[in-house]
Amino acid sequence: MAAPQQITTQAGVEDRAHSDLEDLVGYNLKRAYLIVSSDFKRTLGQDGFAPRVFSALSLVAQFPNITQSELARNLGIERSGLVAIIDELEDRELLQRIAVPNDRRVQALAPTAAGLAAYARARDAVRAHEAELLSVLSPEENETLLRLLRKIREVEV
Amino acid sequence: MAAPQQITTQAGVEDRAHSDLEDLVGYNLKRAYLIVSSDFKRTLGQDGFAPRVFSALSLVAQFPNITQSELARNLGIERSGLVAIIDELEDRELLQRIAVPNDRRVQALAPTAAGLAAYARARDAVRAHEAELLSVLSPEENETLLRLLRKIREVEV
DNA sequence: TATTGTTATACTCTATAACTATA
């Protein structure tokens, strides 16, 4: 097998400006998410919260006494995966597992005062980080983006 | 510490319709991406390509003789992570690593005929899967979504 | 000295399956 006559290594790479991938929603969603989430981690990562821990705390703070199963369902993850997250939040004394008299299988999740305060601080920091990172978008574009993403989420079965 | 007087486990969960999370772009990006990518895997997963393998093959098919470093840069992943992907594509005889005379450190990636054919088929399947999944969006909304996501991607440093 | 491809390694995230205690 003969070697190719000329190998133009750089060919077309600069003007990959429009590869097929650029028109795929999935590809663009992933790339955009990676940018937002890496900025999230830079902002809150240091002794703060991982995205999924933040999300869990958010729902516990807003819906006190939510159960783990309900929380997992709302977050779109498995119950089993939630255990470590709740363990971490309980270890940090930001929430408590509370036994429910009616049904002794379930444990309601109640935010502590420290948990509510930590959540409020984290939430504000996340909002500020997004506002700055996404300042390339006008307020209208931001709203439009949220609307379209939510529309995709409604597809879910 | 006394137990809470009443624990209303279901309270507010149905109307989580608007939790703080719903207004965060990062959260919505992730949830939307998970829906699109799980559908991608359902469509192409069986003996097809994982998303990142598809992306790599796509760029090799469109930019023959791209190097691994260039490819990693374009995909936004590390060189080291690309090795297994290229190994898989080479094992499946969809591309070849070709020595470059000018610079014997690099290896140009050339799609095989089978690789080009497989890519064309996969690309069409992905487009069809997105068209169906995202039929909740009008063509204009689809374009808008792509435009806004690309705008976020440009933020990258 | 710097870069390409590579290996080894570890960490995060997530899913599956099985267990226990309750219902």
Added chain:
DNA sequence: TATAGTTATAGAGTATAACAATA
């Protein structure tokens, strides 16, 4: 039987650090 929480386990996906060959 079915459900809630849990454990064990494994598989993606990705990053870091170091190495050999080459520039």
